Amino acid sequence: MKRALICGVSGQDGAYLAQLLLSKGYQVWGTSRDAQVSSFANLERLGIRQDVHVLSMAQSDFRSVLDTLTRSEPDEIYFLSGQTSVGLSFDQPAESIESITVGTLNLLEAVRFLNKKIRVYHASSSESFGDIKQGVGATELTPFRPRSPYGVAKASAHWLVANYREAYGLFCCNGILFNHESPLRPTRFVTRKIVSAACRIALGSPERLILGRLDISRDWGWAPEFVDAMWRMLTQDEPDDYIIATGSTHSLEEFVANVFRCLGLDHRDHVDSNAEFYRPTEILYSAANPEKANQILQWKASVSFEQMIENLVDAEKLTMSQGR
Missing domain, CATH: 3.90.25.10 (UDP-galactose 4-epimerase, domain 1)
Incomplete structure (x- = not known):
């Protein structure tokens, strides 16, 4: 039985991803800042709360991250946690940048320190691109020009993941997801x-x-089908980055x-x-061009x-x- 750790399991994507992985026979672990007081309402709404092992993790604290990985012993990690609101990042830029970039760095360092073959998915973001020229969808090679503190933080975390993949040989992927919605928002x-x-x-x-x-x-998509693309990234022979979007x-x-x-x-x-x-x-x-995901991951928004x-x-x- 594979073990997956979802950092940020209480959010929209974390809950749907937990549901997907459970259906595939995974043992699922999830984190929140304080698992003792978190309601995990989204997991309750999906009827899977009792099937997920929850742990408290402060992603800005390296020791907390390392302890979480040691206790859960995951084969796969899905890092979805951190500040998630673009609007809020203008009011709290320092907290947004710290929670996203330092949290990502701590996770990557913990995986490198443990020296185990853990596969890592990182939630990158379309916000890193900034404005896209009309009529031309962004690809994985489009330069980043973020226009919010959130976008700046996500762009930084994206390149941390790419650097750890290239410099240290970690199996880590960036999922560059465009907007995706659900009733759990x-x-x-x-x-x-x-x-x-x-x-x-x-x-x-x-x-x-x-x-x-x-x-x-x-580009707005349906969140429950987007999480399938996250899982597909970690099933590939080689780690890479992928845009996940509808293309519309x-x-x-x-x-x-x-x-x-x-x-x-x-x-x-x-x-x-x-x-x-x-x-x-x-x-x-x-706007997005999800052709790479269509071709390699065999994933397409429906x-x-x-x-x-x-x-x-x-x-x-x-x-x-x-x-x-």
């Missing part, structure tokens, strides 16, 4: 904010949905319009754009933009009906 994420507000409005709430820029464009870009206004349309509403009657919600610097256009939004709306309606 926290409410601080704009996509969940939009879906939640639209569902309340459809039930009669008089509120208006206030957003920042509506002209930004992203849509504006935030398209996202909003589709959400309200699913509820029989016109978004223009309920949504306002306010400059107060603009970020200091913003990626206006993001859930369309429209179906993803229907899934999010249906899940939110169910959550509201159950009073969660």
